[in-house]
Amino acid sequence: MCKHQPTCPSPYSPAREAAHVAVAHPDQGWSLLCNGVVLFEDTGLLLPDGTTIAPHRASHSASHGASHGASHGAFQQVPARVLVAA
Ligand SMILES: [Zn+2]
Numbered sequence: 507m508c509k510h511q512p513t514c515p516s517p518y519s520p521a522r523e524a525a526h527v528a529v530a531h532p533d534q535g536w537s538l539l540c541n542g543v544v545l546f547e548d549t550g551l552l553l554p555d556g557t558t559i560a561p562h563r564a565s566h567s568a569s570h571g572a573s574h575g576a577s578h579g580a581f582q583q584v585p586a587r588v589l590v591a592a
Contacts, residue, residue, distance in 0.1 A: 508540040517541045517553050 507528075508514045514525035517539075525539040535547035542554035551559040 507542050510540065514539070514541050517543045522551070522553075 508525065510526055515521035517525075522539070522541060522543050523545060525541040525543065527537045527545075528540040529538040531537065532547075537545045539545055544552040546552070546561070548561040550561040553559070
C-alpha cells in the first residue's frame with residue numbers, strides 16, 4: 507500500500523502513526539494512513555486486521571502539533587453563555 511521511500515512504519519509497529527496520510531476526512535474525524543491504519547480525530551486507531559487501539563491523547567508529543575491544534579480548537583468553541591451560566 508505504501509509507496510514512500512523509505513517505507514513508512516508497518517501498521518503493527520509502535521511508530522505506525524508516523525506513516526503519511528493517504529486520505530484525510532477531517533469533516534468526518536478520521537484519516538487513512540498509507541500503511542492502512544485509520545487514525546481517528548480522538549487519536550484512536552483502527553488497524554488493517556480490524557484491531558482497534560484506544561485513544562492516547564495524553565501521551566501525544568509535540569511532533570504531532572498540527573493535528574493537536576484541532577482538538578485544542580474545540581475548547582474555544584464552547585459557547586460564551588455556558589461559561590456565564592456556570
Ligand atoms: Zn508511506
